[in-house]
Amino acid sequence: MIASTKHQAVLTAINDNKELEGALLPILHQIQHDLGHIPSEHVADIAEALNLSRAEVHGVVSFYHTFTTKPHGQHVIEVCRAESCQAKGGREIEAAVKEALGVDYEQTTDDGQITLEPVYCLGNCACSPSIKIDSQIYGRLTTQSVEDLIQSLRSEQH
Amino acid sequence: MTTTIYIPRDSAAISVGADFVANKLAQLDEVEIIRNGSRGLFWLEPMVEVQTDQGRIAYGPVTADQIDGLIEAGMLEGKQDHALCLGKTDDIPYLAKQQRLTFERAGLIDPVSLEDYTAHEGYQGLQRALGMTGQACVDEVKASGLRGRGGAAFPTGIKWQTVLDAPGEKKYIVCNADEGDSGTFADRLQMEADPFGLIEGMTIAGITVGADKGYIYLREEYPHAHQILNEAIANAEQHNWLGDNIQNSGKHFHLEVRLGAKSYICGEETALLESLEGKRGVVRAKPPLPALEGLFGKPTIVNNVLSLSSIPGIFAKGAAHYADFGMGRSRGTMPFQLAGNLKQPGLVELAFGVTLRELLEDFGGGSASGRPLRAVQVGGPLGPYMPESQWDTQMDYEALIQIGGMLGHGGLVAFDDSVDMAEQARFSMEFCAEESCGKCTPCRVGAVRGVETIDKIRANDERAQNTELLKNLCNTMEKGSLCAMGGMTPFPVMSALNHFGEDFEK
Numbered sequence: 001m002i003a004s005t006k007h008q009a010v011l012t013a014i015n016d017n018k019e020l021e022g023a024l025l026p027i028l029h030q031i032q033h034d035l036g037h038i039p040s041e042h043v044a045d046i047a048e049a050l051n052l053s054r055a056e057v058h059g060v061v062s063f064y065h066t067f068t069t070k071p072h073g074q075h076v077i078e079v080c081r082a083e084s085c086q087a088k089g090g091r092e093i094e095a096a097v098k099e100a101l102g103v104d105y106e107q108t109t110d111d112g113q114i115t116l117e118p119v120y121c122l123g124n125c126a127c128s129p130s131i132k133i134d135s136q137i138y139g140r141l142t143t144q145s146v147e148d149l150i151q152s153l154r155s156e157q158h
Numbered sequence: 159m160t161t162t163i164y165i166p167r168d169s170a171a172i173s174v175g176a177d178f179v180a181n182k183l184a185q186l187d188e189v190e191i192i193r194n195g196s197r198g199l200f201w202l203e204p205m206v207e208v209q210t211d212q213g214r215i216a217y218g219p220v221t222a223d224q225i226d227g228l229i230e231a232g233m234l235e236g237k238q239d240h241a242l243c244l245g246k247t248d249d250i251p252y253l254a255k256q257q258r259l260t261f262e263r264a265g266l267i268d269p270v271s272l273e274d275y276t277a278h279e280g281y282q283g284l285q286r287a288l289g290m291t292g293q294a295c296v297d298e299v300k301a302s303g304l305r306g307r308g309g310a311a312f313p314t315g316i317k318w319q320t321v322l323d324a325p326g327e328k329k330y331i332v333c334n335a336d337e338g339d340s341g342t343f344a345d346r347l348q349m350e351a352d353p354f355g356l357i358e359g360m361t362i363a364g365i366t367v368g369a370d371k372g373y374i375y376l377r378e379e380y381p382h383a384h385q386i387l388n389e390a391i392a393n394a395e396q397h398n399w400l401g402d403n404i405q406n407s408g409k410h411f412h413l414e415v416r417l418g419a420k421s422y423i424c425g426e427e428t429a430l431l432e433s434l435e436g437k438r439g440v441v442r443a444k445p446p447l448p449a450l451e452g453l454f455g456k457p458t459i460v461n462n463v464l465s466l467s468s469i470p471g472i473f474a475k476g477a478a479h480y481a482d483f484g485m486g487r488s489r490g491t492m493p494f495q496l497a498g499n500l501k502q503p504g505l506v507e508l509a510f511g512v513t514l515r516e517l518l519e520d521f522g523g524g525s526a527s528g529r530p531l532r533a534v535q536v537g538g539p540l541g542p543y544m545p546e547s548q549w550d551t552q553m554d555y556e557a558l559i560q561i562g563g564m565l566g567h568g569g570l571v572a573f574d575d576s577v578d579m580a581e582q583a584r585f586s587m588e589f590c591a592e593e594s595c596g597k598c599t600p601c602r603v604g605a606v607r608g609v610e611t612i613d614k615i616r617a618n619d620e621r622a623q624n625t626e627l628l629k630n631l632c633n634t635m636e637k638g639s640l641c642a643m644g645g646m647t648p649f650p651v652m653s654a655l656n657h658f659g660e661d662f663e664k
Contacts, residue, residue, distance in 0.1 A: 024436030082340030126200030
């Protein structure tokens with residue numbers, strides 16, 4: 001994406017939300033959603049619009065797991081690491097996903113397609129173990145069904 | 159004749175294929191499909207219900223490729239020959255044995271249909287509250303005995319009284335929907351199955367204390383709940399149940415959903431308020447109480463989804479009806495959430511006083527793996543692991559505190575005997591290190607040192623000294639942290655050490 005388009009997305013997010021009470025999180029959510037990250041070079045624009053310092057905005061970006069300063073892959077796989085999934089073989093699911101993707105948490109596959117992230121509970125604890133691929137949650141997984149899901153995600157890219 | 163079929167749009171049901179089932183059913187002629195909420199019988203999801211003259215007949219768990227067979231076996235006529243038929247939904251023992259007050263409408267109605275909602279007692283509570291003074295409303299909540307269902311169990315009526323009495327023109331109602339505890343899903347189920355219940359509860363809170371603005375702080379991990387809440391809010395606005403001059407009462411209340419950003423600590427009420435204000439989710443010292451200086455420094459009611467969703471029923475049926483359930487100082491019902499390694503995980507709403515064993519065995523059906531159950535974590539990731547010797551404890555706020563436990567948000571995560579409790583203790587520290595807001599040193603640094611120390615104990619590196627060090631560290635975290643994150647992470651760690659010490663010596 002060329003720089004000016006990126007800048008435009010940031011300005012749009014600011015304009016859409018700046019009148020809200022506590023506007024910073026809504027602005028960051030919109031930028032993260034549209035660009036897949038919060039570009040560090042445009043933090044100053046956000047800070048100026050909200051009468052904050054750049055350090056304050058950076059502090060918020062770095063506090064929350066959702067906001068990233070580097071673009072993530074085309075798809076994001078989130079694997080639940082929390083207790084209910086652990087009780088149903090979640091640790092094996094974690095290992096299987098890492099093995100299938102060849103990356104660890106907070107990393108993106110070499111082809112830039114899939115980013116792997118941990119998540120602490122998807123609220124799907126009655127259908128553990130669970131993962132989320134983009135906006136879709138999958139429950140009652142086995143290592144086999146997880147590998148199949150990754151396989152089909154990869155094949156739809158080619 | 160058109161047949162009405164229910165298939166949930168609940169995210170857990172969708173996670174195991176409900177959308178595929180719905181799409182398959184949609185291809186049939188003369189069928190009306192209603193995407194209801196889940197009944198909370200999650201091991202049976204996707205559960206299809208068919209409306210018949212005798213009531214709804216349930217089938218589950220159904221996969222899309224079983225639909226043809228079910229139709230051949232007469233599912234559309236409500237015939238009960240197929241192996242997946244569960245009989246009448248209302249007669250399924252897991253559901254029939256429950257005492258549903260807060261979750262009375264879950265799965266019965268189309269969650270975003272105001273017509274369905276009002277046909278099932280919806281908005282009767284608000285109608286009544288609109289004719290009462292603020293003080294009379296607060297007295298009603300006090301008389302119900304309702305205590306905060308988020309985990310802290312603070313009496314809801316007293317919190318409301320403080321906000322009612324606080325001076326100031328501007329006040330807020332904030333719903334804590336940042337349900338981050340592992341093993342809990344009742345807030346999600348409520349918001350996806352009966353969002354108007356929450357909206358009505360918040361509206362009653364607003365008119366009671368004179369707040370005209372409410373926020374639902376919803377965790378980002380719940381995209382379906384987000385969608386459903388926004389649809390329901392739009393419907394309520396359109397029919398003047400939200401907005402200015404509600405039902406010509408002269409009262410105003412506006413409601414907005416705000417998304418969290420994957421931070422567990424933002425479920426702590428003061429961190430949540432910071433986050434809503436657009437800041438880092440760092441815990442505030444109390445006092446001042448949020449009831450006096452809350453969101454943007456204004457008097458604020460911060461209540462959990464379940465507390466607020468219990469309000470409409472309390473006003474519609476009267477406080478005494480609610481207070482008649484329960485035991486001791488724990489009045490009303492508690493939605494327990496059965497999760498982890500259980501055969502029949504799901505939501506069980508019952509009066510306080512049921513034992514943990516009854517929940518695990520009678521409802522949960524024992525372990526899913528078929529192996530013996532060994533440990534149950536009650537009350538979320540900050541709750542202790544309970545060994546079998548404690549399973550006859552009655553589920554009541556005070557009874558659990560007496561044995562060093564806590565009810566929290568009502569989640570139970572069961573583990574079978576393949577669990578390594580030293581690994582679980584290590585995870586509790588690791589999770590605290592990951593999610594600490596960083597304000598208090600015992601939590602921020604202690605959790606990191608906790609992981610290291612447990613690793614040393616497991617590696618038999620000066621085991622006795624390091625075990626002593628871990629106990630000391632837990633004590634420091636417990637006594638020296640502002641909120642429950644650092645203050646209660648020692649609970650699961652110490653319970654693992656005390657009750658399952660052999661796992662640390664492998």
